[in-house]
Amino acid sequence: MKFRVDRDVLADAVAWAARVLPTRPAAPVLSGLLLEAGDELSLSAFDYDVSAQARIEAEVAEPGQVLIPGRLLAEISRSLPQAPVDIVTDGAEAVLTCGSAEFGLVTMPVEDFPTLPQMPPSIGAVGGGVFASAVGQVAPAASRDDTLPMLTGIRVDIEGDSVSMAATDRYRIAARDFVWRPERPDTAVSAMVPARVMVEVAKSLRGGEVSIAMGDGVAGFESVGRSTTVRLLDEQFIDYKTRLSAEWSLRADVRVAPFIDAIKRVALVAERNTAIRLSFTQGQVLIQAGGGDIGRGAEVLECELRGDDIQIAFQSQFLLDGLTGIETESVRLNMESPTRPALITDVPGDAAPAFRYLVMSLRLS
The missing domain is CATH 3.10.150.10 (DNA Polymerase III, subunit A, domain 2)
Known part of the structure; x- marks a missing residue:
C-alpha cells in the first residue's frame, strides 16, 4: 500500500x-x-x-x-x-x-480486525446545527454512572417529522423537541442511544445534514464523509413527558447571560455540592452562596416575577447546565414551592418551549 x-x-x-x-x-x-x-x-x-x-x-x-x-x-x-x-x-x-x-x-x-457493522437503513436527516444544539442541551443530564446503563443514554422518540430527545440522571431531566426530515411520513421509532457517542458525533459536525439510521439494535449517524454506528441500550426509560407538563403557580423571567455570570461568581465561595440560593421577590432575584469556612457571596439581578415571593436552592452545576441550554435572551424558571423541582425553559412567546429542563431543588438549611 x-x-x-x-x-x-x-x-x-x-x-x-x-x-x-x-x-x-x-x-x-x-x-x-x-x-x-x-x-x-x-x-x-x-x-x-x-x-x-x-x-x-x-x-x-x-x-x-x-x-x-x-x-x-x-x-x-x-x-x-x-x-x-x-x-x-x-x-x-x-x-x-x-x-x-x-x-x-x-x-x-x-x-x-473485526468486521465493521453495516450501517442500518437511513430513517431521515436533520441539519447539523439543530442536531448539535439538541444534543448539547440534553446530554449534560445523562448519568456518567455505568451501573445503571439506562441513565447513561439519550432517549430518542421519533414520530413523523417530530423528534424528542431526553436524558436524566434522576436529579434532573433535560428534553428537546425539534423538526426533521423523515424518509417516510409515518416513521415511528424509539431508542436509547449512549450519550457519550451522541456527544462525540455532535462535536464532529462541520455543517450539512446528519443522516440518522436505525435497525437491528444499532443506530448510525453519517455526515460529511464520517459515519458512526453504536449498539443501542435497553429501551426502558421513565415517562418524562408527564413530569415536564405540570402546572406552575410561580414564574420568574431573568436575562440568561447575566444570570449565568452571577451564579458562576457567587459559586466561587460555595463548597463542593453546596447550594446556590435564589430569593425571588417582585422585580429582582438575590443570588447567594457560601457562609461556611470559605466565605460568602451575593449578587442581585432584575427579574420579572409572577406569583408570590419564593426562596429556592439548587446544586450550582445542575442549575448552570440547564441555563446554558437556553437559546433565548431570557430564561424562565417555573416553580411551585421551595421543596419541589423547578422547570427551566426558554421564554418562548406564543409557542411551546422546545427545550425543557427539570431540576430538583435542595433543602434550605
Whole structure:
C-alpha cells in the first residue's frame, strides 16, 4: 500500500476516528486504526460496541490495507510538520514520511480486525446545527454512572417529522423537541442511544445534514464523509413527558447571560455540592452562596416575577447546565414551592418551549 495525503486532513481524520478507541482493549487489534486505500482513504476504528469511519481524499499509488496503533498514529499526525504525508507499507512496518520526519510503525494483522457493522437503513436527516444544539442541551443530564446503563443514554422518540430527545440522571431531566426530515411520513421509532457517542458525533459536525439510521439494535449517524454506528441500550426509560407538563403557580423571567455570570461568581465561595440560593421577590432575584469556612457571596439581578415571593436552592452545576441550554435572551424558571423541582425553559412567546429542563431543588438549611 502506498498513498499521499494532506497533513491537516489526515490529522483531523485520525483524531476523529481514534476517539472511539478503547482505553483497555479486550484484544490488541482493537487499539488499531484500519487504513484502507482505494478510490479514497478510509480510517476505521471498532470496539464491538461503537464504530467510527472517516473517508478522505488521497493520492493512492498502490491500494491496500494496514492496521496501525491508533493512539500513536494520532499523536504522530498532530505533531507532523506542514508538508504532505506519505505512507507506504514495507513488510511488517508502515513507513510514514512528512518533510524530513520519518516514522516506522509496527503494524498489526489486518485479518484479526473485526468486521465493521453495516450501517442500518437511513430513517431521515436533520441539519447539523439543530442536531448539535439538541444534543448539547440534553446530554449534560445523562448519568456518567455505568451501573445503571439506562441513565447513561439519550432517549430518542421519533414520530413523523417530530423528534424528542431526553436524558436524566434522576436529579434532573433535560428534553428537546425539534423538526426533521423523515424518509417516510409515518416513521415511528424509539431508542436509547449512549450519550457519550451522541456527544462525540455532535462535536464532529462541520455543517450539512446528519443522516440518522436505525435497525437491528444499532443506530448510525453519517455526515460529511464520517459515519458512526453504536449498539443501542435497553429501551426502558421513565415517562418524562408527564413530569415536564405540570402546572406552575410561580414564574420568574431573568436575562440568561447575566444570570449565568452571577451564579458562576457567587459559586466561587460555595463548597463542593453546596447550594446556590435564589430569593425571588417582585422585580429582582438575590443570588447567594457560601457562609461556611470559605466565605460568602451575593449578587442581585432584575427579574420579572409572577406569583408570590419564593426562596429556592439548587446544586450550582445542575442549575448552570440547564441555563446554558437556553437559546433565548431570557430564561424562565417555573416553580411551585421551595421543596419541589423547578422547570427551566426558554421564554418562548406564543409557542411551546422546545427545550425543557427539570431540576430538583435542595433543602434550605
